[in-house]
Amino acid sequence: MNSLTGLDSAYLTKELNSIQDIKTKVENSKINFSELLKEKLNKDGTVNKTKLDKKEEKLFNACVEMESLLWKQVLNIMRKTINKYKLLDGGQAEEIFSDFLYDEYAMLMAKNAKTKISDELFLKLSGYNK
Numbered sequence: 001m002n003s004l005t006g007l008d009s010a011y012l013t014k015e016l017n018s019i020q021d022i023k024t025k026v027e028n029s030k031i032n033f034s035e036l037l038k039e040k041l042n043k044d045g046t047v048n049k050t051k052l053d054k055k056e057e058k059l060f061n062a063c064v065e066m067e068s069l070l071w072k073q074v075l076n077i078m079r080k081t082i083n084k085y086k087l088l089d090g091g092q093a094e095e096i097f098s099d100f101l102y103d104e105y106a107m108l109m110a111k112n113a114k115t116k117i118s119d120e121l122f123l124k125l126s127g128y129n130k
Contacts, residue, residue, distance in 0.1 A: 039051055040052065040056075040128060041128075045116065045119070046116060046119050047060060047118075047119045047122055047123070056122075056126060059122060059125060059126060060118070060122045063118040063119075063121040063122045063125065064107075064110050064111060064118045065107075065110070066118065066121060067110040067115070067117045067118040067121070068103075068106040068107045068109070068110035068111075069106070070110075070117065071105075071106035071109040071110055071113075072102060072103060072106035075102045075105055075106055076102065079098070079102065
């Protein structure tokens with residue numbers, strides 16, 4: 001590890017080799033970039049999750065989690081508009097349960113909503129959409 005930059009040379013070498021492997025695969029294959037992109041996408045423009053390799057799948061899952069964070073913020077703001085009554089308030093336990101419940105709601109919305117936020121984020125971060 002370089003103490004000046006904090007970078008590990010073995011890690012950088014591994015990543016460089018990975019990039020060079022991808023480059024040689026693309027150069028040696030008969031598939032051009034637009035055909036590769038069409039292979040990764042469905043006809044409606046969403047990402048075809050069955051055609052992703054492990055790194056792309058990991059990136060896509062991170063994009064879905066990012067979208068769920070956005071939905072969580074929307075749900076939290078909506079939840080603040082609900083009036084609470086002291087008589088029916090569940091206290092701290094209800095707050096904790098509600099927070100976990102809204103986390104799950106946000107994840108379900110990110111996975112099932114047809115907003116394509118995570119798809120667009122994936123395409124930008126993976127370099128397929130320039």
